[in-house]
Amino acid sequence: MVSEHAAQVLVASNRGPVSYALREDGTLDSKRGGGGLVSGLSAVEDKLWVCAALSDGDREAVRRGASEPGVRMLDVDADVHADAYNGIANSVLWFVHHMIYQTPLEPVFDAEFRRQWASYEAYNRAFAQALAEEAGEGAAVLVQDYHLSLVPGILRELRPDLRIGHFSHTPWAPVDYFRLLPDDIGEQLLKGILGADRAAFLTRRWADAFIACCTEILGGTGRTRIGVHGLGADADFLRRRSREADVDERMEILREQVGADRRTIVRVDRTELSKNIVRGLHSYRALLEEHPEWRERVVHIAFAYPSRQDLAVYRDYTAEVQRVADRINADFGTESWAPVLLQVDDDFARSLAAYRLADVALVNPIRDGMNLVAKEVPVVSDNGCALVLSREAGAYEELGEDAIVVNPYDVSATATALHEALTMDPDERGARSKRLAAAATALPPQRWFLDQLDALRG
Ligand code: F6P
Numbered sequence: 001m002v003s004e005h006a007a008q009v010l011v012a013s014n015r016g017p018v019s020y021a022l023r024e025d026g027t028l029d030s031k032r033g034g035g036g037l038v039s040g041l042s043a044v045e046d047k048l049w050v051c052a053a054l055s056d057g058d059r060e061a062v063r064r065g066a067s068e069p070g071v072r073m074l075d076v077d078a079d080v081h082a083d084a085y086n087g088i089a090n091s092v093l094w095f096v097h098h099m100i101y102q103t104p105l106e107p108v109f110d111a112e113f114r115r116q117w118a119s120y121e122a123y124n125r126a127f128a129q130a131l132a133e134e135a136g137e138g139a140a141v142l143v144q145d146y147h148l149s150l151v152p153g154i155l156r157e158l159r160p161d162l163r164i165g166h167f168s169h170t171p172w173a174p175v176d177y178f179r180l181l182p183d184d185i186g187e188q189l190l191k192g193i194l195g196a197d198r199a200a201f202l203t204r205r206w207a208d209a210f211i212a213c214c215t216e217i218l219g220g221t222g223r224t225r226i227g228v229h230g231l232g233a234d235a236d237f238l239r240r241r242s243r244e245a246d247v248d249e250r251m252e253i254l255r256e257q258v259g260a261d262r263r264t265i266v267r268v269d270r271t272e273l274s275k276n277i278v279r280g281l282h283s284y285r286a287l288l289e290e291h292p293e294w295r296e297r298v299v300h301i302a303f304a305y306p307s308r309q310d311l312a313v314y315r316d317y318t319a320e321v322q323r324v325a326d327r328i329n330a331d332f333g334t335e336s337w338a339p340v341l342l343q344v345d346d347d348f349a350r351s352l353a354a355y356r357l358a359d360v361a362l363v364n365p366i367r368d369g370m371n372l373v374a375k376e377v378p379v380v381s382d383n384g385c386a387l388v389l390s391r392e393a394g395a396y397e398e399l400g401e402d403a404i405v406v407n408p409y410d411v412s413a414t415a416t417a418l419h420e421a422l423t424m425d426p427d428e429r430g431a432r433s434k435r436l437a438a439a440a441t442a443l444p445p446q447r448w449f450l451d452q453l454d455a456l457r458g
Contacts, residue, residue, distance in 0.1 A: 006136030007048035009453065011041060012127050012151060013144035014085060016051025016071055020061040028061055034348070036231045036372065037144065040449030050130050052076055052123070072134065076126050083119030085147065086310050093146040097170045098274040098367045099177050109182050117185065121150060124192070128154035135162055140456050143196065145169050150188065153195030165456045166196040170369045171394065172209040175216045190214050198456050200227035202370045203394040227455055230398060231448045233375040235441040242352040242380045250353035254301070257341055258357070263298045263422055266358035268351045268373050270307035271318045271344070276364045276390070276408050277304055278317070281324045281340065283364070286415035288332050288339065296337045298422065301354050305346040355380040360421040361387050363395070364408045370394035375440035384433030386421035388414065398439045402432040
C-alpha cells in the first residue's frame with residue numbers, strides 16, 4: 001500500500017544521516033552524520049531518506065518512534081543485517097570492487113556464504129518494500145551503493161511507475177576480477193542494478209568497468225542508462241568551517257606537537273584496508289632512510305580513524321598501522337622529534353587543522369571510488385600543499401595533472417614522490433594547489449545530487 005504522505009524524492013542507503021546511542025539513564029542521544037550525500041540532499045525539500053538501524057541505539061529509536069521527520073530507519077533483524085553488511089557487503093562486495101583479496105586463500109564461496117547471501121537478499125527486499133510503500137506516484141528513488149545492489153530490480157517489480165537510480169560510491173571491478181564471484185551471484189548483482197533506469201558512478205573508469213561486466217556476462221546493459229557524476233568538495237562549507245575557533249585551537253596544539261620549522265606530510269583516512277596506510281608509513285620510512293636530511297625536519301601526521309571494527313581483518317590492520325608507526329618512532333625518533341604523529345580518535349576539527357597545516361598531502365589508496373580528502377586538503381590548506389596521489393583513486397581523473405602521481409604498491413617511488421613534494425618550489429606549489437582546489441570543487445555536493453535527479457527525470 002502506498003502511504004498517505006507519499007514522498008516525491010527518496011534516497012536509500014545503509015547508513016543514514018542520523019544515529020542514536022542509548023545513554024545510561026535510558027534516554028537517547030542523536031548524532032547527525034556528514035558526507036557528500038548529507039550535504040547533497042540538503043538542496044531538496046519533501047524527501048525521504050530510508051536507511052538501516054545499525055546499532056542497538058538505532059533499534060531502540062525505531063521502537064520508540066523517535067526517528068526524525070524525513071528519515072525512515074528500518075529495523076532489520078540484527079543478525080540478518082550483520083550477515084548482509086559485515087558478511088556480504090563489507091567482506092565480499094567491498095573486497096571485489098577494491099580488489100583486496102589475498103587470492104591464494106580467499107575468497108571461498110561455500111554454504112556459509114550462501115546463508116549470508118540469503119540475508120543480503122532479505123535486507124535488500126526490506127529496503128525495496130519500504131521504498132515501495134513510501135514513494136508517491138512516479139517518484140524518483142535514488143539507491144546508494146553496493147549494500148543495496150538488488151534493490152532496483154526488486155523495486156521495479158513492485159512499482160513499475162517509479163524512476164529508479166542507482167549510484168555506486170566505490171570503484172567497479174574489472175570483469176576478470178568480478179568473475180571471482182559465483183556466476184549466478186554476479187548475474188544477480190548486475191541484473192539488480194540494471195533494474196534501475198539509470199546507474200551512475202563517480203568516474204568514467206568505474207562506469208566503463210560496469211558496462212564491460214554487463215556486456216561480457218549479460219550481453220549488454222539493456223535499457224539502463226549509465227551516468228558519471230564526480231562528487232566534488234564543498235568549498236563554502238570547508239572554508240567556513242575550517243576557520244572556526246575549535247580548528248584554530250587544534251592548530252595550536254598540532255603546531256606544538258610538530259615543532260617549529262618542521263614540514264608536515266598529512267594523511268587523514270578511515271582505517272580502511274583499501275586506504276594503504278601501512279605502505280604509506282613504509283614509504284615515509286624509506287624517505288627518512290634515503291634522504292636523511294629530512295630527519296628532524298619533517299613530521300608525518302597520520303589520522304587513522306576506526307572503521308568496521310566488527311571484522312577481524314580490520315582490527316588486525318588497525319594494529320599493524322600502530323605497530324609500523326611505533327617502529328618508525330622507535331628507530332628514528334629523538335628526544336625532541338617524533339617522526340610520526342598517529343592519532344586514531346575521530347576529530348573532524350583536528351582533521352581540518354591538519355589540512356590547514358599540510359605542506360604535503362599523502363593520498364595513496366590501493367583503489368578508491370573518489371577520495372574526498374584529496375579534494376579537501378587543497379581547498380583548506382593555508383599555504384598551498386603538494387598532493388601525492390595514487391593513480392588508483394577516482395580523484396586522479398580530475399586531479400592527476402597537478403598532483404604527483406604514484407603507483408600505490410611502489411613504496412620506493414612513493415618515497416621519491418614525497419621528497420619531490422617536500423622540495424617543490426613554493427610558487428609552483430601554490431599555483432598547483434590553486435588549480436587542484438578549482439578542479440576539486442567543480443561539482444559541489446548539492447549540484448552533484450541535483451544533476452542526478454535531473455538526469456533521472458529527464
Ligand atoms: O566509499 C563508499 C562508501 O559507501 C562511503 O560512502 C562510506 O564512507 C563507506 O563506503 C561506507 O562506510 P561504512 O561501512 O562505515 O558505512
